[in-house]
Amino acid sequence: MRKIRNGRRILIICCLGSLLLSCKQSKQPQVIDSDCAGNTKFLIGCGIYDITGPGAERGMLGYGMMDQTTAGIHMRLRSRAFVIASPCNEQRVVFVSADLGLLFQGVKQTVVEKLQQTYGDLYSDANVLLSATHTHSGPGGYSHYTLYNLTTFGFDPQNFEAIVEGIYQSIVRAHENLAPGTIAIATGELLNAGINRSSEAYNRNPESERRQYAYDTDKTMTLLKLMDSAGHDIGMINWFAVHATSMGNDNHLVSGDNKGYASYLFEKLKDADYTEKKTFVAAFAQSNEGDVSPNITDGSDGGGADDFESTAISGSKQYEKAVELYDQANELLIGGIHYRHTYVDFSNVTVEPQWTDGDSSYTTCPAAIGKSMIAGTEDGRGFGKEGWTLTEVQNQWGVFLANPVRSPCQGEKPIVLETGTKKPFPWTPQILPIQIVTIGDLALLAVPAEFTTMAGRRLRKTVTKGLKEFGIKYVVIAGLSNGYGGYVTTKEAYDAQHYEGASTHFGPWTLAAYQQEFHRLAVALKQDTSVAPGPTPPDLSDHQIDAQPGVVYDGKPVSKEFGSLYTDADSAYKRSETVKAVFWGGHPRNDLKIQSTFLEAQMRQDTAWVTIARDWDPETRYMWQRDACPPTFSCSLVTIQWTIPTNASPGTYRIRHAGNWKSALDGRIRAYSGLSREFRVY
Known part of the structure; x- marks a missing residue:
């Protein structure tokens, strides 16, 4: 961490008139679109499309296991899209929950380009929110950054195109299905569906803070019930924080894991038809799941006889709670639609004292990974196998340091890979998008990372305080959205350097940087001011290499035919x-x-x-x-x-x-x- 000592800071406040004898901090006026006061009417469209990639011989994304390659299909992966517009202020947003391990910037960039080719400037980075469910059982190779393509031997254009086209088509369907409707919201606790897999690090957080919460993971499910003007059901979105790791690292079948399974059950309940352009769509979206495991038995077992049964158990719990909340939902979202979006270079953010220790400013660091990340988690081991030394890991991969190094900026982290300083391009993104979308009195915080439980709570509290006067009643973390920059944990948990801290790329003040930058977006919303777009992230689409050969030909026994x-x-x-x-x-x-x-x-x-x-x-x-x-x-x-x-x-x-x-x-x-x-x- 780079520390910047501050002298006495003088807050300059504009004084109204020459007769003002003393300066006082003026309270910003409450800015709520008067045209949308009391509004409950929206235009709503839902769409769903297949994004299942290569079902054989493609490295899977999630556990970092080189030998975990696809060899079939358990369930297809899908993109679930929702376009919501508010006629009262003529604004609209797109929310997508995709059955993907991660949502990379290259995917978002290309999807938005395709949308703009079709619809002009109606859709942009600012009002499109793409989120991943974080299944660990999908094919990889669709990032433009090296680290995430290591286990897939490079970029896979077939998978990338399937994902981009599927997300785009789901949004097109949602756009074409736009019709008047209303949105009801409900919240409730779902217990016994997740445990904190890093409780020792969580317990590093101040006791006074931990006492504010009944549990060491977030148990609240927030659900939206989407209805047309006649009151007919057309869709559902819920957010609940739990890893999609019911399928382990020895699985080779493509699967949406527990969230994909839950979506399937809800859509089956509503007689959804995946072949139709207009059908019911149910998204079980991700939130601040960074330290939350579905494997509640002993940290590695979801309670089933095998991974498929564990997936069904976890998915069924989420499904059953969603059905309960859906049936109870009667509080309508009130207001219009607003959004703010910017890019931030998280490798070099100066974080002001109010977000750090109250005394000094600090800066974030170029992205780096700590040694605990290599070992993986209780959900599944990662780049190294149990019992391996760092030397053995280095011999296997050739990119990790056998002797970790230290950096004053990264604090307690023993660094085994400096991804942010790689040439000619960083191996992980450093310029990342942040976004706030409000739908009525609900605010979605789109974070390009995996926030841990307490990190998510702190960010929600920051934004809730900033948007309370804006009429916002509910604040939800939309995790793994629009890009991916590793984990975000609290400084206290970071210093423990468990997996989550080792995977917090930008150093101990990463969360503080997010709080600061999201606060700025919240202020812009509250004051009805624009925000600068921020630095432009690089387009690396022309710098990709696929080292894995395609299908050369298919053979069969001489006496047989294909299909025999x-x-x-x-x-x-x-x-x-x-x-x-x-x-x-x-x-x-x-x-x-x-x-x-x-x-x-x-x-x-x-x-x-x-x-x-x-x-x-x-x-x-x-x-x-x-x-x-x-x-x-x-x-x-x-x-x-x-x-x-x-x-x-x-x-x-x-x-x-x-x-x-x-x-x-x-x-x-x-x-x-x-x-x-x-x-x-x-």
Whole structure:
């Protein structure tokens, strides 16, 4: 930390008139848009679109495990978009919750560019808020910054384009579905859904501060119920702080984890149809989950027999609370829509004394990572395996220091990687966006980081105080939004240098810098003044390298066709049993099947086959593996599993697999399909 001693500070206040004998600090007037006073009417549009990336041989993002690569699909990933406009002041905002590990700046930049190509200046950085659910079971390689592409061997344009296009399409759908409506809000406590995985660091915070709260994690779920002018349900958004790490670091199937599962349940309750442009959309969005784990049993176990069951347990808890709050929600949001957005270079923020120790100013530091980050967390180990020394980690990766260094600015952090000073470009972003969006009397604080419990509480308190006179009643942290700059913890917890402190990139005064800069946005909102856009973040899209080869060709045994059976299903199953069929197939990267499916469980009804489950339903599994199969040496075996629901109707069923294969002769990609035998369910 760089300390700046202050002399006696003189606050210069404008005096009104030459007869004023003493200067007093004047209270800023309350600025609330008079046209929106008492307003409860909005224009609301909801949209959802598939963002599932490569389902095979692509490194996954979240745990930092090089050997954790995709090998199938548990559930599809989706972007859930909401466009909300207030006719009373002609302002609008976009909120997106995407089933992603992180929301990188390159994604936000490209999505906004596409929106502006379509809609002109109607949408911009300032009024578009993109947020990630933080699933650790999605493919990576979609950042423009080196650190986050290490486990994926570089940038993956296929995944990046799938994510950008899917988010864009979800917003387009929401825009096209805009119609008059109202928004009701409800809050409530959800207990036994998360634990503080870093309680020792949390307990470093002042006892007097900790006594203000009943728990060491935030238990409040805040929910919005979106209705059209006739009172019909059209959508739901809630924010609840818990990591999406019910699926562990040995999982290889793409999954939305507990938040994706909860969204699926709520959307199923409301008869959502993912193939339709207009349907009910339910977002289980992320908040200040930095130190909150869903693995409540012993810090690494979510209570299920396996990761899939743990995901269902955690997701069901969030879903059930959301249903309860949704049914109770009757308080309408009141007011208009406002927003403020700016970019901040967090590597060099001078933080004033009111946000530090009350005596001195300090500055933040160029981004750096501490050694505890390498080990990972109780949810799952990271770049190094248990028992490894730093030398072994350095030998594996070649980028981390075997002998940590110290920096006066970074304080207690033993640095193993200085990402902010890498050339020609930093390995992690330093110019980051911050944003406040108000919808009626609700304020969303869009933070490009993972805030811990107490860090989030302090930031909320800062902004709540600043916006109280603006008519704001509810303040929510929208975590992992618009970019990603690591963790943010309190200085007290930072000094403990657990995983969260080691991952707080900009030093011990990072939270204080966020408080200061968000306070400035809040003041601008309250005073109805504009804010400077801040420094322009670099566009690194032309500086990306993908070191992983694509699909060269697909092979098959000479006597087989693509879609032929390797192992057929059995002839009959009881309900709750699992059907399994294995096919000779193609590589899933040939066609991601966006808005489609690699599998169908079908039931015969009269003379027709009706699809009752697809690869986005959690009772199914699409699993891919490579098979040598000489002499072609490039075969794919595709395993389809369907666990029959206990309420399935007795009858005749079959499994259908659809895929694409790439020719070694002409390089063309062609479609294929295959069927299991018909089997009876009783």
